[in-house]
Amino acid sequence: MHSLQNKALEIRATTIQMAHDGKEGHLNGALSCVELLLCLFNGGLQIDPQNPKFPERDRFIFSKGHACASLYAVLADRGFFPIDELNNYATDDSQFPSHPCIHALPLLDWSAGSLGHGFGVATGKAYSLRLDGSNSKVVALISDGECNEGSTWESATFAKAHSLDNVLVIVDNNGVQSVGRADELMGHTSLEEKFTAFGWAVQTIDGNSIPAIQQALQAVPFEKGKPSAIIAKTTAGKGISFMEDQVLWHYRVPSDDDLKNALEELGTLPLHRRGQQ
Numbered sequence: 001m002h003s004l005q006n007k008a009l010e011i012r013a014t015t016i017q018m019a020h021d022g023k024e025g026h027l028n029g030a031l032s033c034v035e036l037l038l039c040l041f042n043g044g045l046q047i048d049p050q051n052p053k054f055p056e057r058d059r060f061i062f063s064k065g066h067a068c069a070s071l072y073a074v075l076a077d078r079g080f081f082p083i084d085e086l087n088n089y090a091t092d093d094s095q096f097p098s099h100p101c102i103h104a105l106p107l108l109d110w111s112a113g114s115l116g117h118g119f120g121v122a123t124g125k126a127y128s129l130r131l132d133g134s135n136s137k138v139v140a141l142i143s144d145g146e147c148n149e150g151s152t153w154e155s156a157t158f159a160k161a162h163s164l165d166n167v168l169v170i171v172d173n174n175g176v177q178s179v180g181r182a183d184e185l186m187g188h189t190s191l192e193e194k195f196t197a198f199g200w201a202v203q204t205i206d207g208n209s210i211p212a213i214q215q216a217l218q219a220v221p222f223e224k225g226k227p228s229a230i231i232a233k234t235t236a237g238k239g240i241s242f243m244e245d246q247v248l249w250h251y252r253v254p255s256d257d258d259l260k261n262a263l264e265e266l267g268t269l270p271l272h273r274r275g276q277q
Contacts (some may be wrong), residue, residue, distance in 0.1 A: 003013045004042060004210050007077065008034050012239045014073040014086065017270035022069075022090030025251040027243060028236035029067035029143060032174035036141060036232055037074040041172045044138060044217040049079040053108035058136050059129075061122045064143040064172060065099040065112020072096050074183045076254035077271060080107055086272040100221050116149030118142055119169060123159045123227075126167035137220070145177040147191060153198065156227075165221040168228045169195075172207065176236040178250050184204045195229040207232025240265060 011034050045058040076083045088094040095105045102111045122140035175182050195202045201222035205212040222228045237243030240262045
């Protein structure tokens with residue numbers, strides 16, 4: 001656990017450096033899900049960086065694709081590709097565009113695009129795996145903003161109707177959407193109550209706590225015959241004092257001073273800048 005906590009600092013430093021260099025924002029959501037990604041790719045998913053498409057793997061759908069800088073950083077750290085390739089983030093003809101693309105980076109299981117689509121893809125994949133007799137599971141990481149979308153609840157209905165206990169949806173509930181706060185835009189309703197009403201087995205956890213995440217992942221499926229949902233209460237812009245819980249940092253690109261101050265606060269260097277300073 002301690003090593004993952006230290007790793008979270010490195011991933012955040014890497015993510016902020018990538019956002020600065022690539023002139024891309026979305027740091028609120030990229031930083032809020034760091035612990036979730038680290039726990040998934042360090043024991044929570046059945047994966048093999050040397051053989052990323054082996055048939056028995058678990059499938060991972062990163063539906064909140066705009067927040068992909070931290071996903072790329074975690075994949076590099078796990079050895080899916082060389083760390084120095086992160087320097088190509090958001091450059092022309094890069095494997096690492098500002099939304100993950102399976103055609104650019106074939107090791108992915110899906111290309112992220114319009115919000116609200118990943119959940120449906122995950123349930124479809126889970127249904128297909130069930131028909132094939134596979135024991136693999138499908139995990140989708142979605143944003144709380146995607147819970148505004150009707151397609152989210154259509155997918156929830158489908159998964160319950162087919163008793164897809166091989167699917168797990170994790171909601172990165174960081175409370176901030178593109179132009180405002182999630183509670184205000186969604187009417188101050190409970191995501192746990194909503195998923196429960198749709199027949200899912202649900203746990204609400206501290207989504208920035210590595211022990212809480214690991215414990216929840218180990219318990220999946222929460223109930224036999226029911227799809228599982230984790231409502232992960234996270235902090236937007238987690239780890240950087242001047243970014244935390246600020247709507248501004250959904251889109252804002254860090255300046256040179258922002259980068260300097262963030263790295264000083266984290267007390268570590270980006271993974272792809274080791275040995276350069």
